[in-house]
Amino acid sequence: LSLSVESDQRLCGELRKHSWSGIPREVRPITWRLLSGYLPANMERREQVLKRKRDEYFGFIEQYYHSRTDETYRDTYRQIHIDIPRTNPLIPLFQQPTVQEVFERILFIWAIRHPASGYVQGINDLVTPFFVVFLSEFVEEDVENFDVASLPLDTQRNIEADSFWCMTKLLDGIQDNYTFAQPGIQNKVKALEELVSRIDEDIHNYFKRNEVEYLQFAFRWMNNLLMRELPLRCTIRLWDTYQAEQEGFSHFHLYVCAAFLIEWRKEILSMVDFQGLLMLLQNLPTIHWGNEEVGLLLAEAYRLKYMFADAPNHYKR
Amino acid sequence: MAYAYLFKYIIIGDTGVGKSCLLLQFTDKRFQPVHDLTIGVEFGARMITIDGKQIKLQIWDTAGQESFRSITRSYYRGAAGALLVYDITRRDTFNHLTTWLEDARQHSNSNMVIMLIGNKSDLESRREVKKEEGEAFAREHGLIFMETSAKTASNVEEAFINTAKEIYEKIQEGVFDINNEANGIKIGPQHAATNSTLSGSQGGQQAGGGCC
Numbered sequence: 001l002s003l004s005v006e007s008d009q010r011l012c013g014e015l016r017k018h019s020w021s022g023i024p025r026e027v028r029p030i031t032w033r034l035l036s037g038y039l040p041a042n043m044e045r046r047e048q049v050l051k052r053k054r055d056e057y058f059g060f061i062e063q064y065y066h067s068r069t070d071e072t073y074r075d076t077y078r079q080i081h082i083d084i085p086r087t088n089p090l091i092p093l094f095q096q097p098t099v100q101e102v103f104e105r106i107l108f109i110w111a112i113r114h115p116a117s118g119y120v121q122g123i124n125d126l127v128t129p130f131f132v133v134f135l136s137e138f139v140e141e142d143v144e145n146f147d148v149a150s151l152p153l154d155t156q157r158n159i160e161a162d163s164f165w166c167m168t169k170l171l172d173g174i175q176d177n178y179t180f181a182q183p184g185i186q187n188k189v190k191a192l193e194e195l196v197s198r199i200d201e202d203i204h205n206y207f208k209r210n211e212v213e214y215l216q217f218a219f220r221w222m223n224n225l226l227m228r229e230l231p232l233r234c235t236i237r238l239w240d241t242y243q244a245e246q247e248g249f250s251h252f253h254l255y256v257c258a259a260f261l262i263e264w265r266k267e268i269l270s271m272v273d274f275q276g277l278l279m280l281l282q283n284l285p286t287i288h289w290g291n292e293e294v295g296l297l298l299a300e301a302y303r304l305k306y307m308f309a310d311a312p313n314h315y316k317r
Numbered sequence: 318m319a320y321a322y323l324f325k326y327i328i329i330g331d332t333g334v335g336k337s338c339l340l341l342q343f344t345d346k347r348f349q350p351v352h353d354l355t356i357g358v359e360f361g362a363r364m365i366t367i368d369g370k371q372i373k374l375q376i377w378d379t380a381g382q383e384s385f386r387s388i389t390r391s392y393y394r395g396a397a398g399a400l401l402v403y404d405i406t407r408r409d410t411f412n413h414l415t416t417w418l419e420d421a422r423q424h425s426n427s428n429m430v431i432m433l434i435g436n437k438s439d440l441e442s443r444r445e446v447k448k449e450e451g452e453a454f455a456r457e458h459g460l461i462f463m464e465t466s467a468k469t470a471s472n473v474e475e476a477f478i479n480t481a482k483e484i485y486e487k488i489q490e491g492v493f494d495i496n497n498e499a500n501g502i503k504i505g506p507q508h509a510a511t512n513s514t515l516s517g518s519q520g521g522q523q524a525g526g527g528c529c
Contacts, residue, residue, distance in 0.1 A: 079332060079382065082332060082333045083332075083354055085351055086351055086352065086353060086354045087354075089351035089352070089353060117384075118384070120382065120384040120385075121332075121354050121356060121380060121382045121384070121385070122356050124354075178384070180387075181387040182384070182385075182387070182388065215357075215388070216358065216360070219356065219357035219358070219388060220356040220357055223356050223357060224356055228353070228356065274375075275360075275362050275375065278360040279360070279362070282359060282360060
């Protein structure tokens with residue numbers, strides 16, 4: 001793997017292939033920078049690009065961050081400011097003032113540079129995997145309890161800038177999830193419903209009979225890319241694959257959601273009413289999940305995609 | 318579990334005023350100082366007793382951010398009660414009430430009972446909105462009003478229950494058409510079978526059919 005990391009365009013395909021089934025912790029930061037399209041595959045240009053991008057980000061901060069108190073941006077900033085303490089509230093790392101300031105800057109700069117959507121709740125979650133992975137380069141084991149302020153300032157700044165750019169790349173691919181009326185999400189929830197009706201009629205009909213609508217539970221699955229349904233370590237593993245896929249976040253995610261729903265088939269069909277179903281669907285018990293469960297989920301999603309993407313309707317289970 | 322009626326609620330109001338904390342205090346009797354922010358809508362439920370009758374409350378807790386408005390609006394229809402929440406320590410959340418109220422009235426059925434709630438009453442030292450202002454606003458717009466604290470649980474039960482009482486009274490006055498589900502009310506199976514007099518001339522023979 002390390003060989004392919006140090007390689008050209010052709011080997012970048014190799015990198016995707018190897019990353020699909022999970023990236024080893026040690027090479028994950030560099031691999032994510034490459035797969036997200038932030039770093040060029042070309043070795044000679046990497047250092048230069050990295051320096052330019054990091055400088056560019058801090059240029060934005062210098063130029064725009066003070067405007068957070070201006071009339072135009074005050075509401076955006078206030079919303080972000082209220083939301084940051086509520087981002088992963090149970091993980092100590094995210095309660096550190098240093099870290100909260102990093103998130104505020106990243107989200108504020110992203111928001112004002114993307115006025116078509118602006119900041120929408122849920123986007124705050126999308127910074128965290130990048131931040132944790134880039135931080136993990138400098139932490140031996142327990143990232144979730146690490147004191148970020150103990151790192152040299154330069155290192156802190158690099159992590160911040162890299163998180164900003166990788167998140168930006170990710171959001172470029174799913175921006176219609178967050179524009180007015182969130183058409184991307186509406187469409188994906190409809191697509192999920194359509195897909196499930198073909199894959200598993202029992203679940204689909206059971207929802208219909210109990211008046212459960214897909215939007216009632218799957219809105220969050222799309223808006224937060226399942227991050228609210230899974231422990232952070234699982235999201236990171238999931239994103240190895242999403243970044244290895246060509247349209248992982250925007251397209252493959254749909255199949256992962258379908259596989260995720262069907263994973264709970266037995267529990268779903270054992271619920272006796274609407275209330276039971278909703279309570280289950282918004283609190284799915286994944287707390288013990290790890291790489292193995294995510295691996296199986298992804299394999300099932302891959303199978304579904306292979307069998308049902310653009311397949312004719314008669315191609316049922 | 319058997320119940321006489323099922324009422325559907327919606328909780329609305331600006332971001333960070335404590336909507337989810339109110340719901341959690343009501344359904345689970347606990348307070349979580351830093352609550353995950355609500356994405357779209359979340360669901361909660363609890364059984365209460367009014368006039369000796371079991372009433373099931375199904376509650377939709379909505380995200381306060383403007384961006385989600387197009388999603389959350391669809392939950393007004395089909396709600397019998399709304400809790401409109403502001404934060405007594407943030408004047409702007411009170412100033413936005415008119416917009417919320419217009420939105421609610423426009424998208425809900427006309428009989429929906431609205432309870433105005435000034436939350437965070439435990440933070441007296443940081444108060445920006447006087448209790449009298451809340452009362453005046455409620456009076457002017459025909460709402461019920463209470464100040465609550467999701468943290469200390471003060472008035473939380475009362476807020477949810479008094480809303481239900483008001484709905485219950487309206488049912489008895491015949492204001493609500495209980496056989497129209499768009500009103501956010503369902504007759505429970507037990508009630509429909511044993512006590513059809515209350516539900517009026519429509520009887521209730523099958524009305525509670527599939528709801529439990």
